Amino acid sequence: MRASSPTRTRPGNISSLPESDEEDEDSSWIAQHPSALKMFEEIAESSKGKRIVMFLDYDGTLSPIVEDPDRAYMTEEMRDAVKGVARYFPTAIVTGRCQDKVRRFVKLSGLYYAGSHGMDIKGPSKKTKDNKNNNKGVLFQAANEFLPMIDQVSKSLVEKMKDVVGASVENNKFCVSVHYRCVDQKDWGVVAEHVTSILSEYPKLRLTQGRKVIEIRPTIKWDKGKALEFLLESLGFADSNNVLPIYIGDDRTDEDAFKVLREKGQGFGIVVSKVPKETSATYSLQEPSEVGEFLRRLVEWKQMSLGGR
Numbered sequence: 387m388r389a390s391s392p393t394r395t396r397p398g399n400i401s402s403l404p405e406s407d408e409e410d411e412d413s414s415w416i417a418q419h420p421s422a423l424k425m426f427e428e429i430a431e432s433s434k435g436k437r438i439v440m441f442l443d444y445d446g447t448l449s450p451i452v453e454d455p456d457r458a459y460m461t462e463e464m465r466d467a468v469k470g471v472a473r474y475f476p477t478a479i480v481t482g483r484c485q486d487k488v489r490r491f492v493k494l495s496g497l498y499y500a501g502s503h504g505m506d507i508k509g510p511s512k513k514t515k516d517n518k519n520n521n522k523g524v525l526f527q528a529a530n531e532f533l534p535m536i537d538q539v540s541k542s543l544v545e546k547m548k549d550v551v552g553a554s555v556e557n558n559k560f561c562v563s564v565h566y567r568c569v570d571q572k573d574w575g576v577v578a579e580h581v582t583s584i585l586s587e588y589p590k591l592r593l594t595q596g597r598k599v600i601e602i603r604p605t606i607k608w609d610k611g612k613a614l615e616f617l618l619e620s621l622g623f624a625d626s627n628n629v630l631p632i633y634i635g636d637d638r639t640d641e642d643a644f645k646v647l648r649e650k651g652q653g654f655g656i657v658v659s660k661v662p663k664e665t666s667a668t669y670s671l672q673e674p675s676e677v678g679e680f681l682r683r684l685v686e687w688k689q690m691s692l693g694g695r
């Protein structure tokens with residue numbers, strides 16, 4: 387499972403190789419995926435005459451990675467930055483988390499939320515006369531028939547992981563996450579074995595991997611890339627040249643969205659990573675604080691272009 391964490395393309399394990407090799411490698415990666423902050427003017431320039439649509443992953447992008455998934459809070463500064471962006475551009479949170487949970491973390495109305503890797507998409511909620519949020523914003527649920535199965539598999543995993551110190555299971559409604567960040571590395575194999583043995587009874591479910599997490603999800607052809615396409619279409623931008631989608635994410639599952647943008651030749655993927663890794667993103671940012679800075683600059687630039695409003 388070592389490879390399931392963000393990977394760094396390292397030379398072979400020969401200890402005498404000079405450190406500078408690594409620096410060369412880093413600098414060639416950064417040349418291929420330059421900082422979105424350094425390239426801000428170019429990005430802003432290419433959006434002229436186009437409508438920016440912003441797609442934001444949550445964990446590792448808006449909130450720093452922490453040990454306890456239930457405490458992955460975003461800062462108030464980040465919340466303000468996202469709120470600012472959403473004031474000017476349609477904005478979606480696209481996450482592996484279940485939609486309700488990420489909504490509780492982000493705490494902003496007026497956004498699109500695509501939870502469970504895009505299998506559960508809801509538009510901005512509207513308040514009814516009695517001031518309750520209505521449900522009309524539901525746009526899409528890709529895998530309803532899998533709900534009982536996901537529930538069942540989640541319960542079996544909870545049971546099975548009881549004997550692995552540090553492992554935890556998170557039910558994300560249309561998918562399940564098995565976390566091993568806090569598991570001693572010598573027991574990672576046990577986690578993998580438990581997951582594989584349970585999954586062998588569910589041929590309609592598959593595994594993907596994220597940052598120290600194994601994700602179990604339906605075999606349907608749906609991912610964050612499909613969610614991005616779906617949202618662009620819902621916003622009226624299918625086959626439009628007047629749109630500039632920007633997707634910011636840190637994880638392997640975000641690569642599906644980066645690939646869609648690359649294949650469409652439209653917009654940009656921005657990967658959040660401190661280390662070189664294989665990616666289809668165009669630009670990079672090092673960490674969530676830089677994501678916040680990028681979002682704030684976008685807002686300032688938009689306000690300037692509107693004459694200070």
Ligand SMILES: O=P(O)(O)OC[C@H]1O[C@H](O[C@H]2O[C@H](CO)[C@@H](O)[C@H](O)[C@H]2O)[C@H](O)[C@@H](O)[C@@H]1O
Nearest residue numbers: 444445451452453455458481482563567597599
């Ligand atoms: O698509 P994302 O929003 O990036 O969600 C992917 C997974 O993110 C969360 O796990 C990750 O963040 C946790 C909190 O920082 C960290 O403890 C864990 O090791 C990371 O993998 C979330 O808890 C998972 O359910 C998501 O699938």
